[in-house]
Amino acid sequence: MSISKKICPVPFDQQPLNEYFALKASCFFSWSTLSLDKxxxxxxxxxLFIFTVSFFLLIYTTLKTYGILKLIILNVSIATFIVLLIFIRLYLGWSYITKRLISATIFYEESGWYDGQLWIKSPEALIQDRLVAFYEVMPFLFRSKCGMIVSLIILFFEKILYSLLLI
Incomplete structure (x- = not known):
């Protein structure tokens, strides 16, 4: 799927389509490409893993300071915040790839930071990259964006509930 060296001077690892395949095959980003139920x-x-680990840490350190209900809400808030950070990382990775695929020009480095070049995509490569961006990458970007929004809303309501318990 890579473009030949005669048509594209961009190194193999810096071509947007190859960056997309590498990101899709990576351990962290690959689970966002699964079906919705998985x-x-x-x-x-x-x-659940984050909740369990942080629950044991919180029980060990702050059980006498907080009640058990406040401790559980605080623990859920911590787990939700960490999941929010995961969604932010997913969003940043997929949005970077989307930007590189949609763009008509590609900035690349030949051997180091001091010799960057700019390559203008051919119409065929641009169409192929934009099709991949809109039909394959955008659903992952939308999924991570929705996850961020839901995590923020849940975190907001957890903060309100925690504040009400302090009264």
Whole structure:
């Protein structure tokens, strides 16, 4: 799927389509490409793991200071915040790839930071990259954006609930 060296002077690892395939194959980003049910199960497992680890840490350090209900709400807030950070990282990775695929020009480095070049994509490469961006990458970007919004809303309501328990 890579473009030949005669048509494209961009190194193999810096071509947007190859960056997309590398990101899609990576361990962290690959789980966001799963079907919706598997994606939600994986997300729940991550949340449960973070909740369990942080719960034992919080019980060990602050059980005498807080009641058990406040401790659970604080623990859920911590787990939700960490999941929010995961969604932010997913969003940043997929948005970077989307920007590189949609752009008509590609900035690349030949051997180091001091010799950057700019390559203008051919119409065929531009059409191919934009099709991949709109039909394959944008659903992952939308999924991570929705996850961020839901995490922020849940975090906001957890903060309100925690504040009400302090009264």
């Amino acid at each position: 994606y939600l199960i994986r997300l729940f497992i991550i949340f």
